[in-house]
Amino acid sequence: xxxxxxxxxxxxxxxxxxxxxxxxxxxxxxxxxxxxxxxxxxxxxxxxxxxxxxxxxxxxxxxxxxxxxxxxxxxxxxxxxxxxxxxxxxxxxxxxxxxxxxxxxxxxxxxxxxxxxxxxxxxxxxxxxxxxxxxxxxxxxxxxxxxxxxxxxxxxxxxxxxxxxxxxxxxxxxxxxxxxxxxxxxxxxxxxxxxxxxxxxxxxxxxxxxxxxxxxxxxxxxxxxxxxxxxxxxxxxxxxxxxxxxxxxxxxxxxxxxxxxxxxxxxxxxxxxxxxxxxxxxxxxxxxxxxxxxxxxxxxxxxxxxxxxxxxxxxxxxxxxxxxxxxxxxxx
Amino acid sequence: xxxxxxxxxxxxxxxxxxxxxxxxxxxxxxxxxxxxxxxxxxxxxxxxxxxxxxxxxxxxxxxxxxxxxxxxxxxxxxxxxxxxxxxxxxxxxx
Numbered sequence: 001x002x003x004x005x006x007x008x009x010x011x012x013x014x015x016x017x018x019x020x021x022x023x024x025x026x027x028x029x030x031x032x033x034x035x036x037x038x039x040x041x042x043x044x045x046x047x048x049x050x051x052x053x054x055x056x057x058x059x060x061x062x063x064x065x066x067x068x069x070x071x072x073x074x075x076x077x078x079x080x081x082x083x084x085x086x087x088x089x090x091x092x093x094x095x096x097x098x099x100x101x102x103x104x105x106x107x108x109x110x111x112x113x114x115x116x117x118x119x120x121x122x123x124x125x126x127x128x129x130x131x132x133x134x135x136x137x138x139x140x141x142x143x144x145x146x147x148x149x150x151x152x153x154x155x156x157x158x159x160x161x162x163x164x165x166x167x168x169x170x171x172x173x174x175x176x177x178x179x180x181x182x183x184x185x186x187x188x189x190x191x192x193x194x195x196x197x198x199x200x201x202x203x204x205x206x207x208x209x210x211x212x213x214x215x216x217x218x219x220x221x222x223x224x225x226x227x228x229x230x231x232x233x234x235x236x237x238x239x240x241x242x243x244x245x246x247x248x249x250x251x252x253x254x255x256x257x258x259x260x261x262x263x264x265x266x267x268x269x270x271x272x273x274x275x276x277x278x279x280x281x282x283x284x285x286x287x288x289x290x291x292x293x294x295x296x297x298x299x300x301x302x303x304x305x306x307x308x309x310x311x312x313x314x315x316x317x318x319x320x321x322x323x324x325x326x327x328x329x330x331x332x
Numbered sequence: 333x334x335x336x337x338x339x340x341x342x343x344x345x346x347x348x349x350x351x352x353x354x355x356x357x358x359x360x361x362x363x364x365x366x367x368x369x370x371x372x373x374x375x376x377x378x379x380x381x382x383x384x385x386x387x388x389x390x391x392x393x394x395x396x397x398x399x400x401x402x403x404x405x406x407x408x409x410x411x412x413x414x415x416x417x418x419x420x421x422x423x424x425x426x
Contacts (some may be wrong), residue, residue, distance in 0.1 A: 041396045091376065098373050100359045103337070111359060112336040168356070175377070318337070321361040 020045050026065045032233045037163040039179050040106035048232055051225065052162050055234065058116045060100035061125035064118075067093045068302050069133040069295075070142065071081045078136060085182050086139065092179065096172050103164040114300035119304050128215050130293020137190055137197075143183015144183060145205075145212040145250065152246045153216065156236035184253065191258055198258075205254065206262045213277075216243040222282075247275050339388040340366040342373070344380035352384050358386075 024043050031038065074090070077083035101111045115121040128146050133139065154176065157169040181320050187204075190197045217239040220226060229235040237245075247266075254261050264276030269295055288296070335404040337359040343352035355374040356365055360366035375383070410416050419426060 039396065041393065043397070095373050095376060098358065099356060102339075105357075110336060158412075171412060172355075314337075317361045317365060321365075 011167065029231075032161045032231075035159075035233065036161075037166065038161050039163045047228075048234075049107050051229065051232075051234060052165065053104055053109050056100055056104040056107070056162075056165055056168075057109070057117070058124050058126075060097045060104060060114065061118045061123055062129065063093045063097035063100060065125045065129045065148075065299055065303060067097075068299055068306075070128060070139060072133060073136065073139050076136070077139075089143070089179050089182065096168075096175070099168040100165075103162075103168040106164045107162075114305070119300070119307065121291070121300060124289065126215060127293060128211050129299055130288050130291075130296040131207065131211050132295045134207070135200045135204060137200040138208070139189060140183045140186035140190065141166040141208040143179050143181075144187060144253070145183075145208050146215070147176055147179040147183060147216045148250060149212050149246050151180060152242050152249070156242075159233075159236060161233035177232055184257075187257055201257065202259045205259050209262050210280065210284075211288075213243055213247070213280055214253070214288075216240075216246065218282065218285070219280075221235050244274055247277050251275055314321035335406055337361045337365075340370070341388050341391060342366075342370040343384040343386075344370075345382035346373055346379060352382065355379075357388060358385070370399040 024044055028038075028044060031081070039047075067295045070086060070090050070093070072085060074086055077086055101114060104114060105111055114123065128149075133142070133313050151173065154169050156175050158166055158173055158184075160166045160169065190201050217223060220238045220240045223239055226235065226238055230238070251261060251266065263278045265276065267276055268274075287293075335386045338361075339357050340360055340363075341357050342355045344355045355370075358366055358369040358373055360369050363385060367383055370383050370385055374380070406412075
């Protein structure tokens with residue numbers, strides 16, 4: 001999974017460079033321009049720290065919330081094989097969340113603070129998870145389209161200028177390919193099934209295609225923080241560039257599956273060497289960003305319940321450690 | 333609000349004969365759970381045969397702002413490198 005810069009109130013991130021020490025700032029700018037990695041204890045502008053903390057923590061939250069729609073289907077997987085695969089994928093998503101929280105923590109915000117912000121509804125996560133998973137083909141579509149879009153975005157992030165984020169992305173990318181392939185494999189199998197099963201695949205495609213394109217974030221002409229993020233080498237490619245790459249890569253895969261892309265304007269443009277595609281409904285995107293997605297409330301409720309119901313495990317582990325520490329103290 | 337568990341740095345030996353390398357970090361209440369969390373987080377795909385965990389608070393690190401001065405002696409002693417010495421061609425394989 002992945003995230004994009006969603007918080008429009010974050011526009012201030014671009015502004016306060018003026019209060020930084022000009023010599024330090026110039027040295028920092030030169031380092032990132034020279035493709036050097038910035039490490040946790042290095043000097044960095046506050047706006048760089050803030051932007052990264054927000055982006056990495058949103059990315060982490062997306063991994064964690066992303067486990068929820070898939071978890072819903074664990075007990076309804078059609079075979080033991082598919083159940084084992086889905087369980088392994090969900091465990092990976094949890095792992096990706098942990099890599100990312102750790103990377104974000106190196107910037108000076110604790111995991112506890114980030115998780116609290118998520119549970120309080122103050123932190124964003126990818127808009128894609130506020131759509132419902134209605135049939136088993138949705139699990140395949142998430143792997144193929146959602147993780148496919150994530151890969152498009154995460155591959156360039158392996159060279160993002162902040163070292164801990166880049167290293168987390170290297171790990172994530174190694175594991176993400178399995179996620180996309182198992183999803184496509186699941187759909188291929190359903191397409192060999194009954195007409196009803198094939199209809200389920202097409203239905204999943206119809207519902208996930210446009211939200212997947214929205215995952216790349218607002219269009220470049222309405223993405224005010226993009227320029228700064230690209231200058232600081234946080235991002236390497238713009239939202240629209242990545243979106244186009246995704247469309248170009250995915251359309252032939254849909255044809256191979258034998259399903260149609262729900263976009264009457266989609267067509268190959270020989271001159272550009274890319275697919276042209278129809279207009280994205282950005283009103284829908286911004287509504288979902290504002291928390292008006294079809295299952296936004298349900299997701300946060302499930303997330304908070306998972307946290308609260310797991311409290312006894314955390315408390316037991318802490319009590320055990322306290323008792324061990326007391327024993328060590330008594331023995332010393 | 334509960335207090336989060338302390339942070340541990342995780343080092344993984346990929347296979348026999350290689351050194352342990354830093355992989356990342358985990359939160360855990362004690363060393364034993366830190367090892368288990370490290371196993372689940374960093375070695376799901378045969379990434380390692382051995383794990384070390386150490387409390388992040390116990391790591392002592394050099395100051396990146398002092399890196400220039402700290403590592404300068406290594407840069408200024410060219411005579412430490414074999415290529416500093418110009419030997420006659422007659423001396424082979426040295």
